[in-house]
Amino acid sequence: xxxxxxxxxxxxxxxxxxxxxxxxxxxxxxxxxxxxxxxxxxxxxxxxxxxxxxxxxxxxxxxxxxxxxxxxxxxxxxxxxxxxxxxxxxxxxxxxxxxxxxxxxxxxxxxxxxxxxxxxxxxxxxxxxxxxxxxxxxxxxxxxxxxxxxxxxxxxxxxxxxxxxxxxxxxxxxxxxxxxxxxxxxxxxxxxxxxxxxxxxxxxxxxxxxxxxxxxxxxxxxxxxxxxxxxxxxxxxxxxxxxxxxxxxxxxxxxxxxxxxxxxxxxxxxx
Amino acid sequence: xxxxxxxxxxxxxxxxxxxxxxxxxxxxxxxxxxxxxxxxxxxxxxxxxxxxxxxxxxxxxxxxxxxxxxxxxxxxxxxxxxxxxxxxxxxxxxxxxxxxxxxxxxxxxxxxxxxxxxxxxxxxxxxxxxxxxxxxxxxxxxxxxxxxxxxxxxxxxxxxxxxxxxxxxxxxxxxxxxxxxxxxxxxxxxxxxxxxxxxxxxxxxxxxxxxxxxxxxxxxxxxxxxxxxxxxxxxxxxxxxxxxxxxxxxxxxx
Ligand SMILES: Nc1ncnc2c1ncn2[C@@H]1O[C@H](COP(=O)(O)OP(=O)(O)O)[C@@H](O)[C@H]1O
Ligand SMILES: [Mg+2]
Numbered sequence: 001x002x003x004x005x006x007x008x009x010x011x012x013x014x015x016x017x018x019x020x021x022x023x024x025x026x027x028x029x030x031x032x033x034x035x036x037x038x039x040x041x042x043x044x045x046x047x048x049x050x051x052x053x054x055x056x057x058x059x060x061x062x063x064x065x066x067x068x069x070x071x072x073x074x075x076x077x078x079x080x081x082x083x084x085x086x087x088x089x090x091x092x093x094x095x096x097x098x099x100x101x102x103x104x105x106x107x108x109x110x111x112x113x114x115x116x117x118x119x120x121x122x123x124x125x126x127x128x129x130x131x132x133x134x135x136x137x138x139x140x141x142x143x144x145x146x147x148x149x150x151x152x153x154x155x156x157x158x159x160x161x162x163x164x165x166x167x168x169x170x171x172x173x174x175x176x177x178x179x180x181x182x183x184x185x186x187x188x189x190x191x192x193x194x195x196x197x198x199x200x201x202x203x204x205x206x207x208x209x210x211x212x213x214x215x216x217x218x219x220x221x222x223x224x225x226x227x228x229x230x231x232x233x234x235x236x237x238x239x240x241x242x243x244x245x246x247x248x249x250x251x252x253x254x255x256x257x258x259x260x261x262x263x264x265x266x267x268x269x270x271x
Numbered sequence: 272x273x274x275x276x277x278x279x280x281x282x283x284x285x286x287x288x289x290x291x292x293x294x295x296x297x298x299x300x301x302x303x304x305x306x307x308x309x310x311x312x313x314x315x316x317x318x319x320x321x322x323x324x325x326x327x328x329x330x331x332x333x334x335x336x337x338x339x340x341x342x343x344x345x346x347x348x349x350x351x352x353x354x355x356x357x358x359x360x361x362x363x364x365x366x367x368x369x370x371x372x373x374x375x376x377x378x379x380x381x382x383x384x385x386x387x388x389x390x391x392x393x394x395x396x397x398x399x400x401x402x403x404x405x406x407x408x409x410x411x412x413x414x415x416x417x418x419x420x421x422x423x424x425x426x427x428x429x430x431x432x433x434x435x436x437x438x439x440x441x442x443x444x445x446x447x448x449x450x451x452x453x454x455x456x457x458x459x460x461x462x463x464x465x466x467x468x469x470x471x472x473x474x475x476x477x478x479x480x481x482x483x484x485x486x487x488x489x490x491x492x493x494x495x496x497x498x499x500x501x502x503x504x505x506x507x508x509x510x511x512x513x514x515x516x517x518x519x520x521x522x523x524x525x
Contacts, residue, residue, distance in 0.1 A: 133365075140325050141363035145426075146349045146381035 036228045037220075043148070043155040050156050057160030061122050061223075065168060068121055072113050073105075073172040077179025080104055085188050097190070098198040101180035106207040110173040112259050114165065115218035119251035123226040126157055127247035130230025131240035139231065154227040158220060165219030166212040173211060206271045214262050218255050225251040274337050276301045276434050276466045282321055282331035283490075284314075291317050293490030294331065301433065304460060304467040306477040306498070308512055309487035310521060315470040316360060318487065319436050322468075323357060324348055353381070356427035356435040356465075360442065362419045364411040364426070371397070371407035374425045396425045399462075400455055417448040421455065428459050435460060437469040441476045453479045474513060477501075486512065488521065 081101050088094040130153060133139050142149050177199060184190040229247035233239050275298035284292040291314040299305050309315045320326040322333055324343065333341045335351050343351065364373050372379065374396055375389035384392075394404045400421040411419055420440065427435055440456060441449035457480050460467045469480055470487075477484055481498035486509050494506040501513055511519030 136361050137359045137363035138365055140320070141357070141359055141365070143325060144323060144352055144355070144357045145377045146352050147376070152380070 033224075033228055036231070037224045039150050040154045040158050040224055040227065043150040044158045049159075050152065053152070053156035054159050054163075057156050058164050060125075061118070061157075061160050062164035062168060065118055065121060065164075066171070068117050069114050069168050069172050070175050072117050073110065073175040074179035074182075076109050076113050077101060077105060077176035077181075078183040080109065080176075081180035081183045081188070085184070094188075095198075097180070097184055097188070098195045099202040101184075102177055102199045102203050103207060105176040105180070106173050106203070106211050108211070108259075108263070110176050111169045111211040111214040111218065112255070113176075114169050114172045114215065115222070115255040115259070116252055118161075118165070118168070118218070118222050119225075119255050120248055122161065123222050123251040124244040124248045126223065126226025127230040127233070128240055128244045130154075130227055131233030131243040134231055134233045135235045135239060149231070154223075154231075157227055158223040161219035161223035162216050163219070165215040165222070169211055169215035170208075173208065210262075210266050210271060214259060217258050217262065221254045221258060222251050225254065273300055275299055275334075276336055277322060277468070278332075278334040278337075279318070279322060280332040280334065282318070282328045282333065284317055284321055284326060284328055290490060292321070292328070295487070295490070295492055297485060297492050297495070299434070299466050299468055301466050302464050304469070304480055304482045306481035306484045307468065307470045307487055307492075308472060308474075308477060308484060308509075309470065310472060310512075310523075313487050314490060315487060316438055319357075319438055319468070319470060323355065323436065324351070349381070353377075353430065354433045356430070356432035358420075358423050358427045358435070358437045358440055360438040362411075362416075362423040364419055364422055366411050369408050369410055370402075370414070370422050373411065373422060374429055376426060377430055392429060393425070396429045397422070399428070399459060400425045417444055417452070420444065420452055424452070424455060424459065428463060428465075431463055432465055434466045434468070435463075437467065437471075439471050439473075440469065441471065441473050446475070449473070449476065450479075456480055472512075474515070 081097050084097050084100045085094050088096055088100075130139075133153075139149050139153075142152060181192070181195055181199070184195050185192045225247045229243040229250065233243035278298040279295050282292050282295040283290075295318055297305070297307070307315060307318070317326065321328050324333070324340065328341060331341075332339055335354075340347065340351050364370075365376070368376070371390050371393040374393040375384070378384040378389040378392060379386065390407070394407055397404065397407060402418065402421055402425070406414060406418065406422075411422065414422070424440075437456060441452055444452060453476050456467070456469070460480075467480070469476070471477055478498065478501070483495065484498050484501050485492050485495040486506070487493075488508050494504055494509050496504060501509065504510065504513075507520050511521050517523050
């Protein structure tokens with residue numbers, strides 16, 4: 001069609017044109033995101049560091065996420081224990097509840113749940129804050145005052161998220177295992193001492209480290225998506241709202257996708 | 272003829288199919304005050320952002336003190352920005368910083384001045400825009416719109432720039448506050464001996480601060496002359512704008 005529209009004469013979307021345009025748009029967007037991420041990392045790993053800003057972001061990202069991380073972890077641990085018990089029951093393997101809970105939480109769920117919760121709370125918050133600065137010309141003002149937004153705004157958030165996420169995941173691991181223990185002891189009649197002994201026997205350093213490495217990557221994803229979408233925000237309240245939504249969805253999908261890729265990698269190299 | 276401090280030569284800028292600037296030619300002499308008139312959405316802010324390097328022109332050149340800075344990056348760009356002050360249309364104060372930290376932002380960050388010295392300089396500069404030291408520790412959200420404009424003005428002049436841009440300094444203010452802001456701008460620009468480029472659609476503001484007036488229309492500068500000749504410019508577009516009539520060669524943007 002001459003006007004390049006994706007609707008044909010019958011008024012229905014032309015699926016091929018729609019797909020083609022979507023694919024081209026996706027590649028272009030991925031490229032822009034990669035360049036943005038590269039510049040953020042470059043600013044984050046070279047001095048001078050804005051320690052005051054980094055500390056402020058650690059408090060904003062880390063400290064205020066504790067309630068949401070703790071609550072999600074306890075419920076996931078509890079639900080995991082219940083499901084393993086029910087499943088294991090079918091072939092008499094219910095005694096493996098503590099082992100599978102600690103493995104599942106440390107290798108997988110502690111990091112994923114924390115990553116997803118923060119993709120909501122933190123990514124959207126960063127996007128809204130940066131977006132509001134963009135549309136009120138504060139980012140332009142930074143540049144005219146010779147402050148580089150990558151150094152002044154994005155790098156501190158990136159570093160703070162990469163430092164904070166592993167700590168939050170460690171806390172989430174502990175609380176998640178505790179959630180499993182609570183359900184097992186108080187609802188499923190496990191003996192508390194035996195449960196805890198099995199947990200500690202089965203707990204390995206490697207599984208915990210796998211979760212923490214994932215956490216660092218999730219931290220990077222969360223901060224970069226928030227900053228990227230915020231910095232592209234269009235004027236008006238709808239523009240900022242849209243930036244927040246896009247950043248959140250993008251971060252959640254990227255957390256899950258990178259989780260799968262990292263899990264594959266760790267299985268390949270045998271840890 | 273003296274070397275202009277700023278020159279725009281054939282500057283073009285489009286957003287998609289929206290051709291905003293179609294070849295802007297203008298220059299500003301050192302110490303001179305130029306007012307650029309233009310309707311809402313005519314591209315006044317885009318013109319300033321190109322001049323400052325916040326946007327890159329699609330075609331044309333920006334010269335600062337005779338040097339081509341159109342594609343400058345990094346150190347050269349910073350050297351130019353250190354000599355220029357900018358008052359944004361929305362004020363653009365950083366809402367996470369206090370008033371004095373806003374005013375002293377360049378001193379604290381780019382120039383690494385000690386906080387106590389920077390605060391002293393900020394309070395001195397606030398005094399120049401008739402704000403007492405009591406506002407220094409407030410946040411921008413805690414002061415009125417007129418006071419925010421003054422703080423933004425203080426931030427623009429604290430490093431004694433050679434050239435200051437004012438993007439609609441009086442828009443959104445009541446006429447009395449607007450007049451006070453105009454007085455302050457005039458006084459501070461003269462005190463610094465700086466050149467000024469003010470963009471506005473407010474004729475009262477233009478008459479007060481301008482040495483020279485230019486008019487931006489359909490992406491070009493269509494008229495330019497001394498401020499005193501604005502009433503008899505002999506240009507139908509300028510006449511319509513000066514007298515604020517809806518009918519004439521300029522179609523209202525509604
Ligand atoms: N960053 C941008 N992206 C796309 N369009 C823009 C951008 N900035 C300005 N425009 C468009 O350029 C035109 C001129 O805008 P502007 O310079 O802000 O007008 P004004 O003269 O009121 O300051 C408008 O149509 C606006 O939509
Ligand atoms: Mg404007």
